[in-house]
Amino acid sequence: MKFPLTTTGVAPDFAKGGGLVAAIAQDAGTREVLMLAWLNQEAWERTLETGEAHYYSRSRKSLWHKGGTSGHVQKVKGIRIDCDSDALVLLVEQIGGAACHEGFRSCFFRELTKEGVTVCSPKVFDPREVYP
Amino acid sequence: MKFPLTTTGVAPDFAKGGGLVAAIAQDAGTREVLMLAWLNQEAWERTLETGEAHYYSRSRKSLWHKGGTSGHVQKVKGIRIDCDSDALVLLVEQIGGAACHEGFRSCFFRELTKEGVTVCSPKVFDPREVYP
Numbered sequence: 330m331k332f333p334l335t336t337t338g339v340a341p342d343f344a345k346g347g348g349l350v351a352a353i354a355q356d357a358g359t360r361e362v363l364m365l366a367w368l369n370q371e372a373w374e375r376t377l378e379t380g381e382a383h384y385y386s387r388s389r390k391s392l393w394h395k396g397g398t399s400g401h402v403q404k405v406k407g408i409r410i411d412c413d414s415d416a417l418v419l420l421v422e423q424i425g426g427a428a429c430h431e432g433f434r435s436c437f438f439r440e441l442t443k444e445g446v447t448v449c450s451p452k453v454f455d456p457r458e459v460y461p
Numbered sequence: 462m463k464f465p466l467t468t469t470g471v472a473p474d475f476a477k478g479g480g481l482v483a484a485i486a487q488d489a490g491t492r493e494v495l496m497l498a499w500l501n502q503e504a505w506e507r508t509l510e511t512g513e514a515h516y517y518s519r520s521r522k523s524l525w526h527k528g529g530t531s532g533h534v535q536k537v538k539g540i541r542i543d544c545d546s547d548a549l550v551l552l553v554e555q556i557g558g559a560a561c562h563e564g565f566r567s568c569f570f571r572e573l574t575k576e577g578v579t580v581c582s583p584k585v586f587d588p589r590e591v592y593p
């Protein structure tokens with residue numbers, strides 16, 4: 330049990346969002362926003378128990394241990410909760426260096442500018458080699 | 462028109478989320494995550510046109526110009542979009558210094574630790590004085 334938070338009295342309000350809360354994964358060191366995902370009660374409990382980010386995959390409708398297969402897990406260094414208790418920030422160490430399945434450090438790798446779209450996050454791996 | 466992005470070919474996928482995309486407001490300077498909110502097509506267009514963050518209030522079911530009444534607007538310095546095109550990061554300058562209606566710089570002002578809950582973002586104003 331890495332975060333025995335059941336004793337703190339503060340918990341996400343899953344009911345408000347139909348069983349889900351949004352979670353922003355932010356690099357604990359650089360503070361780069363890495364991704365946005367969702368947690369249900371089970372994902373929350375598994376995250377607290379293991380200290381590794383677990384999400385609820387809305388497309389697969391199932392628990393998702395981020396990096397559980399590849400080893401590129403997110404070690405949770407801190408958890409912040411917003412004033413409405415329906416959104417979280419997970420301060421994480423991203424093992425492997427990339428949160429995005431397209432190989433970029435951040436899923437938010439595209440920045441929109443007046444001139445067009447620029448890539449604003451480094452590419453860490455080639456997804457064709459990791460997901461052949 | 463501060464961000465004439467209709468010409469870039471990249472746009473949020475509102476259809477996937479029932480007309481809404483999630484937006485993370487992040488301080489453009491400190492990189493602190495300030496809040497999580499939602500945009501619909503109208504809020505997106507108003508944000509691009511004005512260069513100030515506009516959201517869709519799910520509770521009020523209406524367009525929400527953040528800080529439109531108080532003057533504590535969010536000046537948009539950059540817009541990032543994720544790999545699925547259903548989430549945004551707005552890099553903003555928070556006028557007045559506080560994004561949270563409770564007076565804290567960030568809505569994520571509570572950090573959950575093994576010892577309990579600590580306040581991790583400074584209080585900028587007293588909401589009883591601002592919202593009497």
